[in-house]
Amino acid sequence: MNVLICGGAGYIGSHMAQYLAEAGHVVTVLDNLSTGHHEAVRWGELLEVNLLDAEGLERVLQGRRFDAVMHFAARSLVGESVSHPYSYYSNNVTGTLNLLEAMRRADVERIVFSSTAAIFGNPQSDVIDEAHPKAPINPYGASKLMAERFLADAAQAYGLRSVALRYFNAAGALPGHGIGEAHACETHLIPNVLRAALGQGPSLKIFGNDYDTADGTCVRDYVHVQDLARAHALALEFMDRNEGAHTFNLGNGQGFSVHDVIATAASVAGVAIPYEVAPRRAGDPARLVASSAKAREQLGWQPRWTELAPIIESAWHWHRDQPSWSPHHRQTGHPTQAA
Numbered sequence: 328m329n330v331l332i333c334g335g336a337g338y339i340g341s342h343m344a345q346y347l348a349e350a351g352h353v354v355t356v357l358d359n360l361s362t363g364h365h366e367a368v369r370w371g372e373l374l375e376v377n378l379l380d381a382e383g384l385e386r387v388l389q390g391r392r393f394d395a396v397m398h399f400a401a402r403s404l405v406g407e408s409v410s411h412p413y414s415y416y417s418n419n420v421t422g423t424l425n426l427l428e429a430m431r432r433a434d435v436e437r438i439v440f441s442s443t444a445a446i447f448g449n450p451q452s453d454v455i456d457e458a459h460p461k462a463p464i465n466p467y468g469a470s471k472l473m474a475e476r477f478l479a480d481a482a483q484a485y486g487l488r489s490v491a492l493r494y495f496n497a498a499g500a501l502p503g504h505g506i507g508e509a510h511a512c513e514t515h516l517i518p519n520v521l522r523a524a525l526g527q528g529p530s531l532k533i534f535g536n537d538y539d540t541a542d543g544t545c546v547r548d549y550v551h552v553q554d555l556a557r558a559h560a561l562a563l564e565f566m567d568r569n570e571g572a573h574t575f576n577l578g579n580g581q582g583f584s585v586h587d588v589i590a591t592a593a594s595v596a597g598v599a600i601p602y603e604v605a606p607r608r609a610g611d612p613a614r615l616v617a618s619s620a621k622a623r624e625q626l627g628w629q630p631r632w633t634e635l636a637p638i639i640e641s642a643w644h645w646h647r648d649q650p651s652w653s654p655h656h657r658q659t660g661h662p663t664q665a666a
């Protein structure tokens with residue numbers, strides 16, 4: 328297949344490009360490099376285009392024939408979305424609308440969309456399935472839920488086939504392929520714990536150790552980036568068999584606490600990782616764990632990376648040996664946060 332990967336210079340999109348190229352597909356990456364990296368585009372051509380540039384998108388979609396689009400391109404920092412909501416709605420909502428319109432005009436009828444656990448808001452059950460109420464508590468989550476709505480409406484109006492995959496916490500890397508999690512502003516726990524293990528950044532903070540969980544720290548569901556890539560490939564096959572707009576939650580199905588992550592990372596890195604306990608942060612639920620039963624039944628997807636240690640080990644190789652283009656290469660002084 329000929330697949331356009333929007334946001335393919337970013338963390339998950341670059342792993343997707345590797346996965347599809349290795350499976351024999353032709354990959355083209357569209358990215359404005361706002362948080363992604365030119366050097367992460369190692370499979371396929373890079374087209375430097377902003378989703379907000381409707382004419383540029385039109386030229387790309389009219390210029391060659393794509394069988395499907397994978398849409399990873401978004402801004403995705405929750406805190407930033409609260410302080411800059413307009414730019415989040417503009418980038419994530421208007422950008423998605425521009426992409427869908429350019430697809431419609433070019434008769435591209437399939438899209439896999441990166442959605443998120445943030446569309447659910449505060450969890451009302453221990454394990455979150457697709458039927459869980461959708462009540463995002465920040466503009467980032469709201470922008471993704473709006474995009475899901477566009478996909479449902481486009482299925483009705485134009486016959487667009489879509490799969491929205493709601494990832495919980497993406498983690499890990501593909502050692503030996505020169506790509507990994509390379510966010511200049513890193514808010515995710517595993518990379519920040521590994522940076523602390525490398526002596527980078529200020530001390531690691533655990534935000535709250537008095538939650539109603541086994542060890543008092545927040546529990547999250549870490550799904551390996553390669554498992555995510557495989558789910559996208561299965562979604563392409565699923566759209567061959569199924570019309571309409573579909574949504575799936577993707578997680579490992581197991582929760583791991585902040586303490587679990589720090590202890591496992593310490594054992595993988597072979598060093599003690601210092602941390603301090605800070606007050607809880609507003610909006611951090613005690614537990615966020617996905618039910619991926621629907622993805623298992625309908626996509627035939629099951630995570631292969633179910634244990635925490637190999638997930639962290641794959642990320643550790645990336646963080647320890649990062650290439651010079653990575654923003655964390657020899658970088659110190661970025662805020663380091665846990666949970």
Ligand SMILES: NC(=O)c1ccc[n+]([C@@H]2O[C@H](COP(=O)([O-])OP(=O)(O)OC[C@H]3O[C@@H](n4cnc5c(N)ncnc54)[C@H](O)[C@@H]3O)[C@@H](O)[C@H]2O)c1
Binds near residue numbers: 335339422495
């Ligand atoms: N990383 C996670 O744990 C996680 C969890 C849930 C959902 N997601 C979603 O998955 C997707 C990928 O996440 P990631 O961690 O790889 O992020 P990332 O920031 O590494 O990648 C996003 C890519 O999109 C590009 N981009 C952003 N806005 C663009 C625009 N207007 N035009 C063109 N390109 C643009 C960026 O330059 C970057 O290369 C995002 O949509 C994110 O919301 C990620």
